[in-house]
Amino acid sequence: MGDPGRIRREFDRTPSSPLMELDDPRLSRAGVRVILKRDDLTHPLLPGNKWRKLKYNLARAAELGHETLLTFGGAYSNHVRAVASAGARFGFRTVGVIRGEEHLPLNEVLAFATGSGMRLAYLDRATYRAKDTAPVVEELRREFGRFYLLPEGGSNERAVRGCAELPGEIGVPFDVVCCPVGTGGTLAGIAAGLAEGQRALGFSVLRGGRFLADVVAGLQTAAYGEVSANWTIEYDFHAGGYARRGPELDAFADDFAHRHGMSLDRIYVAKMMWGLFTLAERGAFPRDTTVVAVVTGPMAADPPAPPRPASRP
Numbered sequence: 001m002g003d004p005g006r007i008r009r010e011f012d013r014t015p016s017s018p019l020m021e022l023d024d025p026r027l028s029r030a031g032v033r034v035i036l037k038r039d040d041l042t043h044p045l046l047p048g049n050k051w052r053k054l055k056y057n058l059a060r061a062a063e064l065g066h067e068t069l070l071t072f073g074g075a076y077s078n079h080v081r082a083v084a085s086a087g088a089r090f091g092f093r094t095v096g097v098i099r100g101e102e103h104l105p106l107n108e109v110l111a112f113a114t115g116s117g118m119r120l121a122y123l124d125r126a127t128y129r130a131k132d133t134a135p136v137v138e139e140l141r142r143e144f145g146r147f148y149l150l151p152e153g154g155s156n157e158r159a160v161r162g163c164a165e166l167p168g169e170i171g172v173p174f175d176v177v178c179c180p181v182g183t184g185g186t187l188a189g190i191a192a193g194l195a196e197g198q199r200a201l202g203f204s205v206l207r208g209g210r211f212l213a214d215v216v217a218g219l220q221t222a223a224y225g226e227v228s229a230n231w232t233i234e235y236d237f238h239a240g241g242y243a244r245r246g247p248e249l250d251a252f253a254d255d256f257a258h259r260h261g262m263s264l265d266r267i268y269v270a271k272m273m274w275g276l277f278t279l280a281e282r283g284a285f286p287r288d289t290t291v292v293a294v295v296t297g298p299m300a301a302d303p304p305a306p307p308r309p310a311s312r313p
């Protein structure tokens with residue numbers, strides 16, 4: 001079973017992620033300064049926004065005496081991978097409920113998850129869509145017993161509170177924080193943590209992602225009882241939809257890797273960066289704007305090795 005004290009200590013002693021200024025003539029021409037917040041470097045097994053989203057959830061699960069974490073995701077979910085790692089590290093059993101059918105051999109993400117001790121279950125797409133309803137959750141409880149439920153993408157009010165700590169770590173003056181948006185918790189939290197006069201700009205990685213504005217507002221309401229007016233979402237940089245990529249995104253990301261030596265993850269971070277550069281070059285930011293772009297996930301070519309599961313009673 002997870003130990004809340006140990007979980008808190010480990011989170012508290014982890015240094016905040018570094019800042020890295022981007023030197024790029026396209027930005028200097030536009031008069032925009034871009035600083036990367038390298039959350040990808042926070043923790044090798046729980047990188048990026050996963051660390052922030054799990055922080056208060058893991059402590060809460062342990063406080064409530066839960067032995068099992070159960071969560072949902074697609075077959076390539078970074079979140080499912082992170083929950084598997086967190087369980088192995090902090091002594092929780094983990095269950096990953098995966099959208100769609102089982103495909104063998106398991107892909108790299110799910111092989112990592114099972115290698116970390118996670119049990120996998122599969123829901124057909126119709127049942128998966130109903131995963132937040134009482135009948136589906138009850139059926140999962142019948143099958144797996146008592147568990148702490150982490151929603152898809154890990155986005156709930158505790159995740160929002162964890163992400164709200166990010167702006168406080170930025171030790172330089174800035175105007176805008178950018179992040180990718182998938183399930184909305186990261187943007188909801190970052191915006192909530194900003195000071196007066198600063199704003200947050202999210203980039204939807206989903207096609208048809210306009211519903212995300214309601215999702216982000218709902219998460220802020222769940223966490224704080226109100227919605228902040230300091231964030232917006234860009235919807236034109238999804239490159240075809242979730243996990244899709246077109247020639248423009250690929251060309252941008254290849255060029256970015258060449259110029260800056262960073263191979264951005266193309267499901268999330270590359271879409272945000274592509275959108276940010278495009279907007280800067282279009283003159284969407286006033287000159288002398290400082291933007292902090294959050295690298296919310298690990299570099300593309302650098303998957304961590306699976307940890308060994310913690311021994312269990």
Ligand SMILES: Cc1ncc(COP(=O)(O)O)c(C=O)c1O
Nearest residue numbers: 181182183184185186268296297
């Ligand atoms: C690397 C990465 N960046 C960004 C996001 C999007 O964050 P959110 O789902 O909170 O909108 C995710 C998904 O959680 C992710 O895995």
